[in-house]
Amino acid sequence: MAVSARPIAPAASLSTRSAPVVRIQVTVNGSPISAEVEPRTLLVHFLREVVGLTGTHIGCDTSHCGACTVHLDGKPVKSCTVLAVQANGRQVRTVEGLEVDGKLSAVQEAFVEAHGLQCGFCTPGMMMTATALLARNPNPTEPEVRDAIRGNLCRCTGYVNIVKAIQLAGKKMQANPTGPGGSP
Amino acid sequence: MSAEAPHVKGGLGQSILRKEDARFIRGKGNYVDDIKLPGMLYLDITRSPYAHAKITAIRTEKALKVPGVLAVITGKDLAAANLAWMPTLMSDKQMVLPTDTVMYQAQEVAAVVADSRYAAADGAAAVEVDYEPLPVVTNPFKALEPGAPVIRTDRKEQSNHIWHWETGDKAGTEEAFRSAEVVVGQDLYIPRIHVSSMETCGCIAHMDSVSGRFTIYMTTQAPHAIRTVYALVTGLPEQNIRVVSPDIGGGFGGKVPVYPGYVLASVASIKTGHPVKWVEDRSENLQADSFARDYHIHAEVAARKDGTVTALKVKTLADHGYTDAAANPSKFPAGLFHIITGSYPFAKAFVEVDAAYTNKPPGGIAYRCSFRVTEAVYTIERMMDILAHRLKVDPAELRLKNFIPPDAFPYKSALGWTYDSGNYAGALKKAMEIIDYAGLRREQAEKRRRGELMGIGISSFTEIVGAGPSHTFDILGLKMFDSAEVRIHPTGKVIARFGTKSQGQGHETTYAQILAEELGIPADDIRVEEGDTDTAPYGLGTYASRSTPTAGAAASMAARKIREKAKKIAAHLLEVSPDDIEWKDYAFRVKGVPTKSKTMQDVAFAAYTNHPQGTEAGLEAVDYYDPPNMTYPFGSYICVVDIDKETGQVKVRRFVAVDDCGTIINPMIVDGQIHGGLTMGFAPALLEEIQYDENGNIHGGSFMEYLVPTAVETPHWETAKTVTPSPHHPIGAKGVGESATVGAPPAIANAVVDALQPYGVEHIDIPIHPWKVWQIIHAGAPKTG
Numbered sequence: 016m017a018v019s020a021r022p023i024a025p026a027a028s029l030s031t032r033s034a035p036v037v038r039i040q041v042t043v044n045g046s047p048i049s050a051e052v053e054p055r056t057l058l059v060h061f062l063r064e065v066v067g068l069t070g071t072h073i074g075c076d077t078s079h080c081g082a083c084t085v086h087l088d089g090k091p092v093k094s095c096t097v098l099a100v101q102a103n104g105r106q107v108r109t110v111e112g113l114e115v116d117g118k119l120s121a122v123q124e125a126f127v128e129a130h131g132l133q134c135g136f137c138t139p140g141m142m143m144t145a146t147a148l149l150a151r152n153p154n155p156t157e158p159e160v161r162d163a164i165r166g167n168l169c170r171c172t173g174y175v176n177i178v179k180a181i182q183l184a185g186k187k188m189q190a191n192p193t194g195p196g197g198s199p
Numbered sequence: 200m201s202a203e204a205p206h207v208k209g210g211l212g213q214s215i216l217r218k219e220d221a222r223f224i225r226g227k228g229n230y231v232d233d234i235k236l237p238g239m240l241y242l243d244i245t246r247s248p249y250a251h252a253k254i255t256a257i258r259t260e261k262a263l264k265v266p267g268v269l270a271v272i273t274g275k276d277l278a279a280a281n282l283a284w285m286p287t288l289m290s291d292k293q294m295v296l297p298t299d300t301v302m303y304q305a306q307e308v309a310a311v312v313a314d315s316r317y318a319a320a321d322g323a324a325a326v327e328v329d330y331e332p333l334p335v336v337t338n339p340f341k342a343l344e345p346g347a348p349v350i351r352t353d354r355k356e357q358s359n360h361i362w363h364w365e366t367g368d369k370a371g372t373e374e375a376f377r378s379a380e381v382v383v384g385q386d387l388y389i390p391r392i393h394v395s396s397m398e399t400c401g402c403i404a405h406m407d408s409v410s411g412r413f414t415i416y417m418t419t420q421a422p423h424a425i426r427t428v429y430a431l432v433t434g435l436p437e438q439n440i441r442v443v444s445p446d447i448g449g450g451f452g453g454k455v456p457v458y459p460g461y462v463l464a465s466v467a468s469i470k471t472g473h474p475v476k477w478v479e480d481r482s483e484n485l486q487a488d489s490f491a492r493d494y495h496i497h498a499e500v501a502a503r504k505d506g507t508v509t510a511l512k513v514k515t516l517a518d519h520g521y522t523d524a525a526a527n528p529s530k531f532p533a534g535l536f537h538i539i540t541g542s543y544p545f546a547k548a549f550v551e552v553d554a555a556y557t558n559k560p561p562g563g564i565a566y567r568c569s570f571r572v573t574e575a576v577y578t579i580e581r582m583m584d585i586l587a588h589r590l591k592v593d594p595a596e597l598r599l600k601n602f603i604p605p606d607a608f609p610y611k612s613a614l615g616w617t618y619d620s621g622n623y624a625g626a627l628k629k630a631m632e633i634i635d636y637a638g639l640r641r642e643q644a645e646k647r648r649r650g651e652l653m654g655i656g657i658s659s660f661t662e663i664v665g666a667g668p669s670h671t672f673d674i675l676g677l678k679m680f681d682s683a684e685v686r687i688h689p690t691g692k693v694i695a696r697f698g699t700k701s702q703g704q705g706h707e708t709t710y711a712q713i714l715a716e717e718l719g720i721p722a723d724d725i726r727v728e729e730g731d732t733d734t735a736p737y738g739l740g741t742y743a744s745r746s747t748p749t750a751g752a753a754a755s756m757a758a759r760k761i762r763e764k765a766k767k768i769a770a771h772l773l774e775v776s777p778d779d780i781e782w783k784d785y786a787f788r789v790k791g792v793p794t795k796s797k798t799m800q801d802v803a804f805a806a807y808t809n810h811p812q813g814t815e816a817g818l819e820a821v822d823y824y825d826p827p828n829m830t831y832p833f834g835s836y837i838c839v840v841d842i843d844k845e846t847g848q849v850k851v852r853r854f855v856a857v858d859d860c861g862t863i864i865n866p867m868i869v870d871g872q873i874h875g876g877l878t879m880g881f882a883p884a885l886l887e888e889i890q891y892d893e894n895g896n897i898h899g900g901s902f903m904e905y906l907v908p909t910a911v912e913t914p915h916w917e918t919a920k921t922v923t924p925s926p927h928h929p930i931g932a933k934g935v936g937e938s939a940t941v942g943a944p945p946a947i948a949n950a951v952v953d954a955l956q957p958y959g960v961e962h963i964d965i966p967i968h969p970w971k972v973w974q975i976i977h978a979g980a981p982k983t984g
Binding site for chain 1: 221222223226227228235266316317394399480481702874910913
């Protein structure tokens, strides 16, 4: 088969060789990460492909689905809509940072117990949004929960059990305020 | 070791927590895009801005100059290897890349391979293509008019008509209509919608040029079928092909077909010798992957004045886009649309479907439903309401009057299906009681007097799932059995592998529960694996609610084969004849001396350490289960809506779903499946639709316009069950993943139409968005039917 091709050079992971790069330092789940990235690199690609944390997912290209939600300095953001360079010098927390010292956070436990996930693809983003909600409102009503997760789409669960899981997590956090995942 | 064991931990009917969740809640799932292989390259695709155009030139020079870009693949390159076209699952053909003509907007035109994701995207944007626009046909009725531009000039027919399919007693049905006391008819359009699983499609293809081993990690619901199709199409030896379906982020039917991107990544890997990853973005997924529905239906029901239905006839035009790439069993080009007589004993019925090509991407896959069952259920449940309206009887009363009675099962429908079991009135009466139907009707009457708009809608659906008996069901000739391979290790722990592939349904948990029940081994001790064609037994995969009816049944049958052998070992251990042993309360017991017993774990250890001389060691079995019949889950849903007269906004105030999926394996998971299915029924009823303008431009090609429900619009679902086991399934289970997607749309549409009765409305096509409702309210009393 005739394909117009050039010889293959050693593969770079994300940035192309000749593009300008910027060195950034980001604290991810408590660990400082230093790396060179193209200025256009999205935070989600930085996390997934440079840092190697693939729990943060990509579900759309218009900032609607929320699968890529992480915390930036404690606030939930859609990491497909933040440039990696904007995270320079800041704290990022991903789903991999919810479990502390082998102990699941209240939100993680509650998602399992209330069957708040099915395929698991939206789950990391959903849990990050839920964690941020509960940090500011540990006892949300059903409409408050539904409003808080309106930027996180789920195609499997119909949301009923996600709402239950988040309310259950709030109760768990109130019962054990020093447990992991208690703050964003 | 022997003990009384009236329950086994994690057996049938227990809401145990899911095994698969441990990785998902930690961000440790393993989806295709999470996999990174050494030396991996990335592929991106240049797509057509035109819906129909001649390609006069493709220039790749600029793309090849983009740093990191290694190769550009065009249709001409593929044609040289005879790979420009590939077969569809319906024996039509589909372009991998066009050699001269594009036939829908967003169609693949060229593929760019690069050493990074960003370079591949830059390269795809730098490919220059010259087009000469051709006349576009997006309306299937116009496509069939004389003189319409022929889309598929490659076919000898030189026509946009693909096929005609019909079933039933045409003459008898016509006769029944001639003598009918009442006839109602309605045009119904079910628009294009998209499954839009949260994970898009993608793959990593890797041809190892030294060993000749081809591995593809792929978002597929049917890995084994893919392996065989790959072998047949490419000529690669099947033992050298390994298809791995890792964690799948939702499927719903959208991950059954083979898309051009998979083939392009495969070609790119064969060409470069490197692993090549292709992952589409959301807009590509919405614009180019196969669609569901797009059925233009005309239905007529004949009845007696007392409301007894007598005959049904249905004429449908199916819009398949530019190729028939539906995923249907070979014998049924319109899927199982002929379940359309529903829950009612029509004596006569006739259904015909014609399929047409248009300048749209391939259509005709499922959207969380068994082959076209949603189209059928929507039609019959809307028609029952239209009949009730015409006869001025309550829609619940009309259904209760007509239901196939419980003692009529197995029931042979006028269109040839044999329903296995059902109690339709039982489900409807339960739903009416839970929601206080009589109270709601009183409330509605009062509100109508005050000029408020409240509606109540019912849907009493019958599904047909679990394809299927091999005498009737195949895909590309591959029979639709499914399989389980169960192996008990010496310490009494189990590994079980299946030919299906979970995409969120929880198979790792529910299959373990079936085996726990059959083997007396706790579900925690049973590991379930699927999705790797090197290790799992052959099966046709997970879609059409077939996993529990087929592979779930295979789990039972394999376990029972193991029990047969284990019984002999138990007899040997207990020093009695196998005839004196019975399997009771999860152990092998000496008849009449139940305390003298051996557990499956005792037997498993002996199978490797102390098996009877002259018998085979080990304890395992494989079962390829060929179901004797389909299963027929059913249910009744009641929806209550309130409509804001100022905005036309429909609010679902309550929704009660009574489902009957036969024996329930895990109530928690069943409810989860129903919640999700209801939401995917709610979505097309009120929100989702893909439209095209006259130039073939897509409207709904991103999440900006394609309205997947958020938690805010989605109602709080209320669920309940009746249990009518399937008489032919080993544990009586029927499958549940799709019932709610099928049952919900007509309940919602019926409720909205019911609310708008003061305006004389008999039908509104879905999705019923506020603008449609507002126009009705503010235009006096229009006739939309």
